[in-house]
Amino acid sequence: MSIVRATAIVGAVVMLASCMTTRNSRFVEIDDAARQGNFGVAAEQVVENRDELYSPRDQVLYYLDSGMLYFYDRQYQSSVQQFHEAERLIEDYFTQSISQTAATFLLNDNAQNYSGEDFEDIYLNVFKAVAFLQQDDFEGAFVEVRRVNNKLNLLEDKYQGLAAEYSRSEDASVQFTTGESRFYNSALARYLSLIMYRADGDYDGARIDWEELQEAFARQANLYDFPLPLDGSVAQPADKGARLSVLAFTGEAPVKRAETLYVVTFDDRVEIVTASEGSAGTLVPEGYASFYYPGVEGGYRFKFQLPRMELRGSDVQRIRVVADGQPLGELNLLENMEQVALDTFQVREPLIFLKTVTRTIVKGIAAQRGKEQMQEAGANSGSMLGLAAGLIGSVATDVAVDASEQADLRVSRYFPAYAYVGEWVVEPGTRTIEVEYYGSNGLLRVENIGPVDIQPGQLNFVTSFHNN
Numbered sequence: 001m002s003i004v005r006a007t008a009i010v011g012a013v014v015m016l017a018s019c020m021t022t023r024n025s026r027f028v029e030i031d032d033a034a035r036q037g038n039f040g041v042a043a044e045q046v047v048e049n050r051d052e053l054y055s056p057r058d059q060v061l062y063y064l065d066s067g068m069l070y071f072y073d074r075q076y077q078s079s080v081q082q083f084h085e086a087e088r089l090i091e092d093y094f095t096q097s098i099s100q101t102a103a104t105f106l107l108n109d110n111a112q113n114y115s116g117e118d119f120e121d122i123y124l125n126v127f128k129a130v131a132f133l134q135q136d137d138f139e140g141a142f143v144e145v146r147r148v149n150n151k152l153n154l155l156e157d158k159y160q161g162l163a164a165e166y167s168r169s170e171d172a173s174v175q176f177t178t179g180e181s182r183f184y185n186s187a188l189a190r191y192l193s194l195i196m197y198r199a200d201g202d203y204d205g206a207r208i209d210w211e212e213l214q215e216a217f218a219r220q221a222n223l224y225d226f227p228l229p230l231d232g233s234v235a236q237p238a239d240k241g242a243r244l245s246v247l248a249f250t251g252e253a254p255v256k257r258a259e260t261l262y263v264v265t266f267d268d269r270v271e272i273v274t275a276s277e278g279s280a281g282t283l284v285p286e287g288y289a290s291f292y293y294p295g296v297e298g299g300y301r302f303k304f305q306l307p308r309m310e311l312r313g314s315d316v317q318r319i320r321v322v323a324d325g326q327p328l329g330e331l332n333l334l335e336n337m338e339q340v341a342l343d344t345f346q347v348r349e350p351l352i353f354l355k356t357v358t359r360t361i362v363k364g365i366a367a368q369r370g371k372e373q374m375q376e377a378g379a380n381s382g383s384m385l386g387l388a389a390g391l392i393g394s395v396a397t398d399v400a401v402d403a404s405e406q407a408d409l410r411v412s413r414y415f416p417a418y419a420y421v422g423e424w425v426v427e428p429g430t431r432t433i434e435v436e437y438y439g440s441n442g443l444l445r446v447e448n449i450g451p452v453d454i455q456p457g458q459l460n461f462v463t464s465f466h467n468n
Contacts, residue, residue, distance in 0.1 A: 026053055027413070034069065034414060035468050037445070043069035043078075057113050060089045061412055064120055068127070068414035072465045076131035083124045083131075090116040094158070108359070109352075109408035118344035119253070120412050122151050122186070123337065129192050130247070133461055138196050145196075148189040155181050159348050179346040183223055187216040188335040188419050194235060195245050199459040203235060210235040223339050229332030229421055242428045242456045246321050248331050248435060248464040251314025251417030254341050256307040258407040263360055266298040270357065293361075302364035304356055305407035309342050314417050315439045315468055321422055322434040331420035331435075338417040416467060428455050435464040 026049055033042040046053065046066045054062040067082030093115035129144035190213040197205035210232060217224040264271045274287035319331040433449040447464050454460045 039069050039073035043073055060086050060114050060116050064412040065414055071127050076134050080128050080131050083128050087124055090121050114410045117411055119341035122148055126189055130463060145189050145193045148186055152184050179350050181344055181347045182220060183340050183343045185216040187213050206235040226333050229334055234423055238425045241425045242454045242460055244424050244426050244454055244460050246422045246462045248319055248420045249416035250316040250466045252312040253415035253417055254309040254311050254338050256409040256411050257310045258305045259308045260305050263302050263357055265296050265300040268294050296361060300365055302360050304360040306356060307407040307409055309345050311338050316437050316466055317440060318438045319420055320436040323431045328424045329422060331422040333418060334421040335419040337419060426454060433462055437466045
């Protein structure tokens, strides 16, 4: 490798860092607009700056982000269109990942098309269902709720198939396995189905969904570790007046952070150490694992990264609903969406781990041998220029290996963390509805929903949002 080529590599890294900084600064402006409730402005900025903000491999993120912002801005038709494209690409990219396993096994996930996290794939159907309900399209909403249930039923199966393909790869020296999902029944999706059946006058269907909703809490206590926010009256017609249903979303879904690990090889065995840098610049071990890895040579040590989900939560501590200036009551937590994101991520976490370790070892050993050959060729050249080129080439190889093993931290930016619900029987008529969001220091925001025509036997469904 020539000095000129090594310099070009360094220059490319600098240009990439500059491009990422520009993207991040642009997102800061969009995030600020969204946090101030200017969702339409934020959506326009995402769409107008699509090519700057999203690479060709990140188109799923573009559709998820714009779809969520359109949803918050109550541009429901545009939101559904964006979510539809996101769902189509997620399905296409996952299918490709199975059919092209051998070709992509040694590619870092960052170099591949982003196919979405499972919580994104599941909840986009929830938001499509809500969008359809806001457009009085019950048929479309029912389709989306059914898709949620189908995806949950197939969640573990799809990754078991991918694990089998990885295990058959010629580069695989270990058996790939998946994690287990404890999320198979969404109370949020069941609630949407329930209120649709109720509005249609199908109280038997509403009763079945109410039973499923109760089961979600009873059998998934790790995800629903809070009181059931509804009672059996939700599946029954109101004795007097009309029933008002309010669903509110708050907070921000988890982001991904990089965790740095080190793999040390022994003959037919590897050790994985999680470490952080101490005050003296030395590595302080924090975690350790050792497992059988047939065929690997001892004596190598490489660094790699894995993605970890980090919760962002919400500033909101309570939500109050007001009708015509009079408090109706508070909303209660229906679904902890950020915990669902963590749970579903754990299904494929073992796949990410084993694939990354395998890729790190295979590419690291190849790079190390290539570096040794460069250094040997430089030393044998008999000239200072040749020696310098060999040394620079070996350093550039190390940089390339480290860069190729950066964690894939891609995830959508605007999904919420929590879903809250409340139901009240009120006098029929047009009522001005407001939703008040309170934090630890008092009132954070009031969303004026405006006049809502509430009538017996109708859906009477109101949604509200506060995304921090």
